[in-house]
Amino acid sequence: MCGIAGWVDYERDLSSERAIVQAMTDTMALRGPDAQGIWIGRHAALGHRRLAVIDLQGGVQPMCAFENGSTIACVSYSGEVYNFAELRDVLCKRGHAFRTNSDTEVVLRAYLEWGDACVERFTGMFAFAIWDVREQQLVLIRDRFGVKPLFYQPFGRGVLFGSEPKAILAHPEVRARIGLDGLRQTLTVGRVPGRAIYDRMHEVKPGYVVRVSRDAITERCYWKLEAREHADSLPVTIETVRAHLDRIVQQQTVSDVPLCSLLSGGLDSSAITALADRVMRHRHGSPVKSYSVDFADAGIPFVADQDRGTSDTPFVREFVKQLCTQHTEVVLDPEQLADFDVRRKVGDALDANWILGGDLYPSLYLLFSALREHSTVALSGxxxxxxxxxxxxxxxxxxLNAPTLPWLRVLPDPGGVLSQDLLEELRLREYRADMHAQMSAATPSLPGETGVKRRMRELCFLALTCWLPVLLDRKDRISMALGLEVRVPFCDHELAQYVFNTPWSMKTFDGREKSLLRAACDDVLPEAILQRKKSPYPVTQDPAYERLLQQRMTARLAKPSPIVQQMFDLDALRSLTAKPVGDVSINHERVNIDHALALMDWLERYDVELV
Known part of the structure; x- marks a missing residue:
């Protein structure tokens, strides 16, 4: 897992621009703490920062392929291709010779053999750039669900690109400029594929190839969710889901560095941890390492709310008691969660503010920081x-009938603390309705599929294409800011495509959520976890955290910057700081303070220019 950056310009000799390319690459240092490299040709420059996971000695990048002593292609690659060993065997039979044992070289050689169609053979999470010297073209490719990020921006007669916007923003001729659409996106919990928040900047869409030539920038979709008839019976469907999970966990536990699993005591993470534990015991003779998060005991008992009916910790301990994983509980206190330095590091990792979850983001950062002391790779549910x-x-x-993204009904409105003038310009309600309509219209369906069946397919499609990218981006950015690779087994495209087409009656055959997953893993999980209702990632209920947020906000409002005065309703913020703390029922107001602080920090730290 790594960070990539680069620059292509057909009217500029980039051989004299090493300092700029180095500065762009340096922004990826946290993603790749183990090594760095730069390759520069006349019209193309590729930078790379490496987190060594496979072939620690051989996978140095950027990696070039040669023919008759001349470079014919160069790759800067981030991610993991889990089936690289099988592809390597195929390529060897086709006459390719390998100098390393890395998946990077397999990616490069696969491109030389099949062109950009090579990506259709890859199973994994990845984002990479290939400069094809023969064609004088840049090829940008991203995995099917966008687990690994990749951004680009037209610039001069070419493009700038990088794993994160900060690589592009490091170019001295680029400013952090954001228009109304970009601001709308930062305030909306959802994504439209391809859109980036910064002016003129784009994401490579999940499942897409982008080609940059002298004449044009073009894109091609190589994979997308498709509607297909599902002919399997319920027992066969459950067996197929389990077979996919066994295959996926076998693939994703391959690592040349220490690996662990994130454990919440919920069905998802427990299933992955249990299956990984079986593999690790068989392969290495030792249990998997597992990690969970909890909060320091402030003498306050857990209180159920509309999102979380139970605390994670009892279920985590029950799992560990039965399966005997090598477990660590990471215990956090309010001071850590509200720490200014931690929150700034989270904002820098995201290149933006965070818009949901309150202390969830700093909590994730601190959890990942603790497990990175012992592991380089983690599995997630x-x-x-x-x-x-x-x-x-x-x-x-x-x-079923709400004309909006369904999760927005249960989340706080992050626009509630903005100035009235700005809210009128943003027209967030219309924006979210347009996003819902646009993404719903893109939903694939079977002939004659209408009514509830069509709507449930729409909801599944919206979740996978509009909501999941928010979570994947959060997981990638925060983990990679600590040099930690987090793998997401449930993002396997074969599993997702198969389950996407199972009828709703199968998805809920036992009258509960995630029926197929529960049935597929019922032989490896404690009964208490099999019966537990869905509970999101935990947040602290300690009123000391909210009190610290109020103090920070009060200090910010004592001397607000010009952009804060321009964008926020200062009276609304002051009223939030005056409310009593500790009432779980008004937790959304704490989230509003959290969000407003994160938004302020980002706007000021990045010197964002509104356009």
Whole structure:
């Protein structure tokens, strides 16, 4: 796992621009703490920062391929291709000779053999750039679900690109400029594929190839979710889901560095941890390392709310008691969660503010920081709720007819603390309705599929293409800011495509959420976890955290910067700081303070220019 950056300009000799390319590459240092490299040709420059996971000695990048002593292609690659060993065997039979044991070289050689169609053979999470010297073209490729980020911006007679916007913003001729659409996106919990928040900047869409030539920038979709008839019986469907999970975990536990699993005591992470534990015991004779997060005991008992009916910790301990994983509980206190330095590091990792979850973002950062001391790779249960329809709103009648993104009904409105003038310009309600309409219209369906069946397919599609990218981006940015690779087994495209086409009656055959996943893993999980209802990632209920946020906000409002005065309703913010703390029922107001602070920090730290 790594960070990439680069620059292509057909009217500029980039051989004299090493300092700029170095500065762009340096912004990726946290993503790749183990090594760096730069390759520069006349019209193209590729930079790379490496987090060594496979072939620690041989996978140096950028990596070039040669023919008759001349460079014919160069790659800067981030990610993991889990089936690289099988592809290597195929390429060897086709006459390719390998100098390393890395998946990077397999990616490069596969491109030389099949062109950009090579990506259709890859299973994994990846984002990479190839400069084809023969064609004088840049090829940018991103995995099917966009687990690994990749951004680009037209610039001069070419483009700038990088794993994160900060690589592009490091170019001295680029400013952090944001228009109304970009601001709308930062305030909307959802994504439209391809859009970036910064002016003129784009994301490579998940499942797409972008080609940059002298004449044009073009894109090609190589994979997307498709509607297909599902002919398997329920028992066969459950067996198929389990077979996919066994295959995926076998693939994703391959690593030349220490690996662990994130454990919440919920169905998703417990299933992955249990399956990984079986593999690790068979392969290495030792249990998998697992990590969970909890909060320091402030003498306050857990209180159920509309999102979280139970605390994670008892379920985590029950899992560990039965499966005997090598477990560590990471315990956090309010001071850590509200720490200014931690929050700034989170903002820098995201290149933006965070818009949901309150202390969830700093909590993730501190959890990842603790486990990075012992592991370089972690498995996560992310995406199970999107693949298997686990969220509450999948199972609420109101979501069937609501003309908006269904999760927005249960999340706080991050625009509630903005100035009235700005809100009128943004027209967030219309923007979200347009986003819902646009993404719903893109939903694939079978002939004659209407009514509830069509709507449930829409909800699954929205979850996978509009909501999941928010979570994947959060997971990638925060983990990679610590040099930690987080793998997401439930994002396997074969599993997701298969489950996407199972009928709703199968997805809920036992009258509960994630019926297929529960049935597929019922032989490896404690009964208490199999019966537990869905509970999101935990947040602290200690009123000391909210009190610290109020103090920070009060200090910010004592001397607000010009952009804060321009964008925010200062009276609304002051009223939030005056409310009593500790009432779980008004937790959304704490989230509003959290969001407003993150938004202020980002705007000022990045010197954002509104256009």
């Amino acid at each position: 992310e995406a199970a709720d999107e693949v298997f329809a686990g969220y509450q709103w999948f199972h609420q009648a109101e979501s």
